[in-house]
Amino acid sequence: MSENAYDDGRRETIKIIGAIGIQCAFPFAGDELYGQHQHPAPSRSADPGPPKFFTPDQFSILSRVTELIVPGATNAQVPNYIDLVVRNNEMHKKTYTDGISWLASKDFIKLSEKQQLAILEPLCAEVDRGEVKSMEQKFFRVAKNMTADGYYTSRPGLVEDLGYMGNQVLAEFPECKLDEH
Amino acid sequence: MAKEVFDVVIVGSGACGGTVAAHLAKAGVNVCVVEGGPKIETRTDFNTHAMPFEFPNRGIPKMRNNKPGFDTERSRGLGGKSMLWNAVAWRFGPRDFEGYTRDGVGYDWPIGYKELAPYYERIEREVGVCGNLDGLEDLPDGIFLPPAPLKCSDILIQRGAAKLGRKVIHVRKATLTRPKFGRPACHYCGNCMAGCDVAAKYNSWDGHMRPLMKTGKITLQLDSVVYDIPVNTENRVTGVKFVNRTTLAQGEVQGKIVILAAACVQNVALLLQSKSNRYPNGLANSSGRVGRDFMPHFTGGVEAFLKPLIGKAITNDEGFLDHAYLPSFMHNQKRNYARSWGAQFNYQNRRSVGWARALPGMGDAFKKSVKDRYPSYFVFSPYGEKTPDEKSYVDLDPEKKDKFGLPEVRRYLYWNENDMKIFRDMQTKSREILEAAGAEIHQVYQEPKPNHEIGGSIMGKDPRKSVTDSFGRTHDVANLYTLGGNILPAGSEKNPTHTFMAVSARTAEHLIDRLKRGEA
Numbered sequence: 001m002s003e004n005a006y007d008d009g010r011r012e013t014i015k016i017i018g019a020i021g022i023q024c025a026f027p028f029a030g031d032e033l034y035g036q037h038q039h040p041a042p043s044r045s046a047d048p049g050p051p052k053f054f055t056p057d058q059f060s061i062l063s064r065v066t067e068l069i070v071p072g073a074t075n076a077q078v079p080n081y082i083d084l085v086v087r088n089n090e091m092h093k094k095t096y097t098d099g100i101s102w103l104a105s106k107d108f109i110k111l112s113e114k115q116q117l118a119i120l121e122p123l124c125a126e127v128d129r130g131e132v133k134s135m136e137q138k139f140f141r142v143a144k145n146m147t148a149d150g151y152y153t154s155r156p157g158l159v160e161d162l163g164y165m166g167n168q169v170l171a172e173f174p175e176c177k178l179d180e181h
Numbered sequence: 182m183a184k185e186v187f188d189v190v191i192v193g194s195g196a197c198g199g200t201v202a203a204h205l206a207k208a209g210v211n212v213c214v215v216e217g218g219p220k221i222e223t224r225t226d227f228n229t230h231a232m233p234f235e236f237p238n239r240g241i242p243k244m245r246n247n248k249p250g251f252d253t254e255r256s257r258g259l260g261g262k263s264m265l266w267n268a269v270a271w272r273f274g275p276r277d278f279e280g281y282t283r284d285g286v287g288y289d290w291p292i293g294y295k296e297l298a299p300y301y302e303r304i305e306r307e308v309g310v311c312g313n314l315d316g317l318e319d320l321p322d323g324i325f326l327p328p329a330p331l332k333c334s335d336i337l338i339q340r341g342a343a344k345l346g347r348k349v350i351h352v353r354k355a356t357l358t359r360p361k362f363g364r365p366a367c368h369y370c371g372n373c374m375a376g377c378d379v380a381a382k383y384n385s386w387d388g389h390m391r392p393l394m395k396t397g398k399i400t401l402q403l404d405s406v407v408y409d410i411p412v413n414t415e416n417r418v419t420g421v422k423f424v425n426r427t428t429l430a431q432g433e434v435q436g437k438i439v440i441l442a443a444a445c446v447q448n449v450a451l452l453l454q455s456k457s458n459r460y461p462n463g464l465a466n467s468s469g470r471v472g473r474d475f476m477p478h479f480t481g482g483v484e485a486f487l488k489p490l491i492g493k494a495i496t497n498d499e500g501f502l503d504h505a506y507l508p509s510f511m512h513n514q515k516r517n518y519a520r521s522w523g524a525q526f527n528y529q530n531r532r533s534v535g536w537a538r539a540l541p542g543m544g545d546a547f548k549k550s551v552k553d554r555y556p557s558y559f560v561f562s563p564y565g566e567k568t569p570d571e572k573s574y575v576d577l578d579p580e581k582k583d584k585f586g587l588p589e590v591r592r593y594l595y596w597n598e599n600d601m602k603i604f605r606d607m608q609t610k611s612r613e614i615l616e617a618a619g620a621e622i623h624q625v626y627q628e629p630k631p632n633h634e635i636g637g638s639i640m641g642k643d644p645r646k647s648v649t650d651s652f653g654r655t656h657d658v659a660n661l662y663t664l665g666g667n668i669l670p671a672g673s674e675k676n677p678t679h680t681f682m683a684v685s686a687r688t689a690e691h692l693i694d695r696l697k698r699g700e701a
Contacts, residue, residue, distance in 0.1 A: 044235060045234045045235065046234065046235050046236050046237045047237070048237040048238075049237065068543065068544060069543045069544070069547070070543075070544075070547065070548060071544060071545055071548065072548075081237075081238075081239060084237055084238055085238065117544075120543065121543065124541075124542065124543045128541035128542070144538060144543065145538040148534075148537045148538035148551075149239070149535065149537075149538060150239065152534035152537050152551070153233035153234060153239035153534070154233075154234050154239075155232075155234045157534075158232070158233070158234070158532065158534065159232075161548070161552065162495065162534065162551070162552060162555045163495045163555075164495070164531055164532060165495060165496070165497040165531075166370065166371050166497055166499045166530070166531050166532060167230050167232070167370055167371070167372070167532075168368075168370065168497060169368040169370065170368055170369040170370075170497065171368075173329045173330050173369045173500050173504075174330075174496065174497070174498070175330050176330065176331065176332060176333040176335075176336055177333075178333045178336055178337070178489075
């Protein structure tokens with residue numbers, strides 16, 4: 001962002017307004033003018049911390065599931081985010097415990113990626129059709145929701161993957177270039 | 182200690198309280214503004230530019246610096262809800278004041294558009310409203326700063342709507358598009374409803390009260406939660422009683438005139454809980470209409486992806502949230518319901534990707550699907566006017582009390598036949614417009630959701646059927662007024678705050694006149 005450009009634009013527009021000459025009913029005194037506006041430096045990422053609810057075995061299954069739903073989820077600390085959300089919610093605790101036990105009973109971690117997908121992809125298709133009744137379906141629905149939420153609120157997901165550009169100081173709102181492409 | 186008796190005591194410091202306080206102070210009237218929360222500094226006290234990943238649970242807390250006040254529906258804090266509003270600022274149209282005459286449903290206003298027009302203009306000149314001169318009968322033009330340009334997505338919707346003969350216009354907002362009044366212009370960061378960190382968006386403190394503090398005519402009584410409006414044997418209110426927000430210590434300020442401007446339902450609750458021998462059912466409630474005629478706006482909604490933008494490069498187009506508006510178009514058309522609806526759209530902030538979870542698939546294909554749709558995601562939100570019915574009202578819970586000992590408020594909402602006809606029409610037509618614009622529909626909301634609160638102690642000419650006159654002066658008590666959504670006898674489909682402020686400006690002028698005549 002260019003603070004100087006903003007400053008220059010600002011002086012220019014004051015002149016334009018003066019020419020229109022709309023009467024100011026409540027003028028501020030000079031000493032009440034605001035200082036030059038700056039946005040803070042790019043923000044830090046908070047660490048959701050180590051898992052407190054899931055056991056190490058449960059956590060590795062969860063991590064694998066999130067990674068298969070959204071590749072890059074573990075790098076974005078999505079499993080840690082999920083642990084933080086789940087640990088305070090009894091309903092979620094049961095949903096995850098049941099779902100992860102079910103996967104553990106299939107030795108999920110030791111399966112090949114192809115075999116893992118053969119378990120999860122049909123489940124995903126059912127959930128996409130709106131079938132959320134069985135324990136496995138409920139688990140997948142909630143896990144997908146939280147994986148998507150966690151990933152797209154992380155810096156890797158929101159900024160690096162999607163390319164979020166907002167939160168900037170713009171001197172002017174950019175005109176749409178829709179018809180130029 | 183000898184107690185000062187103020188000319189006017191105002192409960193609440195939002196758009197209504199702030200407008201009245203500033204206008205009265207400018208005329209030399211001595212006012213006390215009683216605010217339930219602390220001073221809020223819009224430049225530093227909000228998490229305006231935070232990112233979700235700064236917080237372990239990815240939720241951005243609204244406030245910083247341990248400031249409370251804005252996490253509840255009551256929005257206690259200097260400036261009230263004007264600190265968080267989206268700043269949409271319409272004038273109501275002439276039809277909106279004549280609903281009963283036109284449709285035979287609901288109520289007429291006791292005044293018409295012509296009587297309110299000068300006060301709309303006064304507010305526009307004071308606070309700065311941007312917009313385009315559109316020449317529409319239902320959205321009268323005003324004194325505007327230049328509008329912000331339309332977004333690409335707005336232009337696509339505008340073209341789609343045009344195919345169906347519907348007009349899409351620039352939104353009008355009390356947000357500065359040019360520096361004015363010592364406040365800078367908007368910098369289009371897209372966080373209007375998370376507090377504006379430069380006050381380019383109007384709030385009642387920076388826009389109305391703050392510049393008038395040097396007159397010495399405004400006393401701020403902060404952190405004071407009002408619980409009672411005492412009335413004396415001469416049927417006059419004497420001031421307000423409050424408890425301190427943190428210590429719960431009791432206090433009182435006295436005034437010749439009292440104005441309740443604490444927001445719609447809170448004003449109604451204050452009247453209902455101020456019981457006395459004279460008013461056993463609540464202050465100014467001899468009609469039994471306090472709490473009745475509750476008719477908040479209701480919204481529908483469609484979420485969609487605009488196909489021409491799918492897969493396109495992401496741009497920084499959050500702007501000041503919505504830049505365009507679909508005005509009501511049905512007044513001259515044959516239809517099976519009374520009143521109308523209009524639509525706000527495209528006010529989503531691109532930090533929020535909550536829609537991703539509902540896209541089908543998983544793995545790399547899912548990620549690509551989200552990324553492709555990211556620049557194209559779009560929310561369309563029609564707003565409808567609710568008409569009154571006896572099943573929609575507000576009352577006080579006889580048992581439950583909050584931490585201040587105040588009774589909890591209960592809202593009863595019923596969507597009557599007319600409301601549902603509007604709702605179905607707005608859902609159908611919203612879909613048509615989006616499809617004409619080339620949209621892939623993502624989700625359609627199935628139920629009306631209440632929004633801007635309107636009604637609960639409406640104005641009217643008949644004291645048996647209404648609570649106040651057109652100045653918000655209660656029919657029962659000559660020195661008690663109330664301002665806000667609660668006194669509107671019909672809310673139109675338009676965002677109401679500009680109208681609240683215009684009514685408040687008119688009441689301020691009436692009060693100045695009244696005090697000059699020595700009638701207090």
